[in-house]
Amino acid sequence: MTNHDEASAVRPLTLAWASRHLEVGERIVRTDALHGGITAEMRRLTIGTRDGGTRALVLRTFVDPFHVERAEDSLNRETGALTQLAGTDVPAPGLVAVDPTAAHCEYPSLLMTHLAGRSVLNDEGLETRIHLLARQLVAIHALRPAKRPREYETLTTADTVVTPKGADAAAWAAAVDVIRKPAPPYEGRFLHRDFQPGNVLFDMPPPRPAGARITGVVDWAAASWGPADLDVAHCSTNLALLHGPAWGLRFSEAYEEAGGVLAAAASERLYWGVRDGLACSEEVQQVAQPWREAGRAELTTRVVEERLDAYVTALMDTLG
Structure with a gap:
């Protein structure tokens, strides 16, 4: 597995937890930090698939002490929302796994599908x-x-x-x-x-x-x-x-x-x-x-x- 930079490295317990939620024959081959989050660390995980291709997941991890205290509530809310949104016309991520109390990870974490596209903050258009x-x-x-x-x-x-x-x-x-x-x-x-x-x-x-x-x-x-x-x-x-x-x-x-x-x-x-x-x-x-x-x-x-x-x-x- 390769990292795009130092900040993109996933902690060992969290990496093992995320790996357990992949499909048979898949593995995490790359991690990249995603920027723009205020309350949590965001990473893109590139998954190597059985057929030699790749797909992506997104990992949200709460590490700041202030937000860790509130992470269980936040992650339970997000889990509920993503569950409710599945099957609707609203293009939201799909829930893969959640560890709201850090029972398996170093910090409270959520794993979800990756959506195409990017945020656009400039004035043009x-x-x-x-x-x-x-x-x-x-x-x-x-x-x-x-x-x-x-x-x-x-x-x-x-x-x-x-x-x-x-x-x-x-x-x-x-x-x-x-x-x-x-x-x-x-x-x-x-x-x-x-x-x-x-x-x-x-x-x-x-x-x-x-x-x-x-x-x-x-x-x-x-x-x-x-x-x-x-x-x-x-x-x-x-x-x-x-x-x-x-x-x-x-x-x-x-x-x-x-x-x-x-x-x-x-x-x-x-x-x-x-x-x-x-x-x-x-x-x-x-x-x-x-x-x-x-x-x-x-x-x-x-x-x-x-x-x-x-x-x-x-x-x-x-x-x-």
Whole structure:
């Protein structure tokens, strides 16, 4: 077996565990680190098949102490989501094996099938991708699983919001006041809960961005039951930080154009939109780093903070 680099090496117990879940006559011939993950290490495992060919699997491993403590819940959620998604039209990975308590591996781990495609974070062809993202999210929200996932969680409170340096203080104070109120009533939907460009894979045939298509939706560790507005708000925030505030506002329009239904009242839409934007204020640095590693070097923490400020202010001006 060969490794692409030092970071791609799989720990011995985990390697043995993964090997036990291969088909007869198969073996792991190569491991490669996948970049972009925030909460877990991601690796692509190249499997040598009996007929001399290869196939690929993906290994997710939680190693950071903070996330290891929460890994059992995250992996059980993802296992449930992938099981529910099997056989649907949503292009999600197939579950191969899971060790949520590290009973067999050095750390909690999940093994799943590898999906073709790649995440696309640049500006070129964005208008086309916005519509594809919207249609895909509408399809996710249309699912009616036999067993509902647990209710959504929001951890950000008015006291944990981090107002960016130089931000519009009045707009942020008003936004914080919005989330002091109880959550609006909503009709529940199956949520991805981290639906954003980094978790969507595209086939991008050159040289025509207009020919793009979605090949996969990954990272279902936070799958939940809750308001469609919350998933839309999360994707909108990410688009605003990646491409500019106007694109965040554009996504909710595209979602409705694709047949999605959002809260009828502007005040309710504002609540969910602001809640997600303010939640991002607590982790701007963690969000920006994988984007830079993926080639968006201009997205420094300061640039992302400025875009977040502009986006929260735009939400307050548009819906407030």
